[in-house]
Amino acid sequence: MQIALAPMEGLVDNILRDVLTRVGGIDWCVTEFIRVNDRLLTPAYFHKLAPELLHGAHTAAGVPLRVQLLGSDPVCLAENAALACELGSQVIDLNFGCPAKTVNKSRGGAVLLKEPELLNQIVEHVRRAVPAHIPVTAKMRLGFDSPDGALVCATALAEGGAAHIVVHARTKTDGYKPPAHWEWIPRVQDVVKVPVFANGDIWSVDDWRRCREVSGAEDIMLGRGLVARPDLARQIVAAKAGEDVVEMTWAQMQPMLQAFWTQSVAQLTEKQAPGRLKQWLAMLTRNYPEAVVLFTALRRETDLHQVSRLLGMSHPVAA
Template sequence: MIIALAPMEGLVDDVMREVLTRFGGIDWCVTEFIRVTDTLLPNRFYHRVAPELLAGAQTAAGVPVRLQLLGSDPICLADNAAKAASLGAPVIDLNFGCPAKTVNRHRGGAVLLQEPELLYQIVAEVRKATPAETLVTTKMRLGYADTSLALDCARALDAAGSAQIVVHARTKMDGYKPPAHWHWIARIKEAVKAPVVANGEVWTIADYHACRRESHCDDVMIGRGLVARPDLARQIVAEREGRSDGEVSWHAMLPVLLDFYRQVRASVEPKHAPGRLKQWVGYLRQGFDEADELFRQLRQQTDPDELERFLAYKIEGVSDTSSNHP
């Protein structure tokens, strides 16, 4: 029963992966996509998106990291996949699910779900170009405008050699609007031999169980739900093992936010750091009632130094940072 952390462009970068995997319960995660067009990318592109390649392709908590590529040129993707494998990527994941308009306009992501034959060519070329021990996996949605080609796309990925297929249970046109159609994943699971991982709209333990039940999948990938509630995977594992120590308090989250912010400050331009913190606290409002007040307080903060001092001040005197601190 795998729980994976989803790749989310502009949100789950290496700093967020490091922080979220620290909570426990996450079995593996995937990088933001590396866009491949018509060139063999230099090493720095891979190390920028996946600095974990320099540390055994895992986060500081020891959670394996898969590297994701996005593009439409089978040969160029194959060449770059071979390069990524040579740099230590143990798994190459191919993105056929991104719904972003800019990405789709340049023939990347979910738009390719209109061309099952091209999906087959891409996966087959990448599989052929990479070492046998390097897994090639894929992520797809239920389709572009509708689900009419969902089974054809899944079968194409399977036949071409995808070792695992993650299915986000919505079409491109659905975007991220609820509900997620988990029952469709069950249909895909029946149509392919490769293991299938269910993805989409898992925010709570109850959602997790409903997703597994309706998708007929043991394995689940969680994205925004883990960003909003970083201890969600930890809670699921604790429940599975009959323990009650999975939940993390809001007070225990505050030092984590400060650490996250300091790591972000060390990795981006100073002017961008406050926005990254506010972005995360905005998501945390969906998982912690107390995050509303912090979000309101942070909204007007623009000076990076002042914001860090403010967070440190908030932590002073906090007593609930003991057993449930990640």
């Protein structure tokens, strides 16, 4: 079983990747998508979104990071994939699942599921452009507005050279509305010879058990469920091994929040840092009543020192 941390645009940046991968249970993680249009990006741009490349393409906890590219130009994607490998990426991931309207309007993400031949061309071009030992992987949804083409799209990706495929078991039109249609995962696996990861609506160990039963997938990718329950991967590993599942307490969450805040203040602007903390806290309220209390106290707070005090930090951080 492999457990991956999903690439969530505007949420799982290098700061949250660092904090979450320290908890344990995560085998690898992915950058937020790096948008490729019509030019070769600069190394500085890659390092901005993937500073882990400066440290062997691993988080501080030693969890491997792969670079994810999003775009529709096979040649330009291939050139940027080659550069990402030169900068240290050990895997190249391709995004065919982003449901954002602005991304889809500019011919990126899930809208490409309408063009399986282009999917195949993109993977083929990238596969040829990067060193043979570096895997090229892909993430897709079941389709744009219907899952009818899911098997064709998955086949196109696999035949193009994808080493594995992560399937978010919803269409673009579904967005994030429950339920995820895990029953499509085995259908996808039946038509491709590469591993298929299940993704979508795994919020707890019980959800994972149901997903595995329905999908037959051993490998999974966790997104919002892991952000809202930072030890979910570790819980699943314990459950699979037949060990007792011990849930992280709010007291154990405190050092994580403080580390996240310290890095946010150091790397983001004074206006951005409180917002990113509140964004994560809002998701933690799903599982921690204490997060509701803290989120309420912080809701309108913008002063960095006051935020530090509310987080229980004896030495408030400074911008």
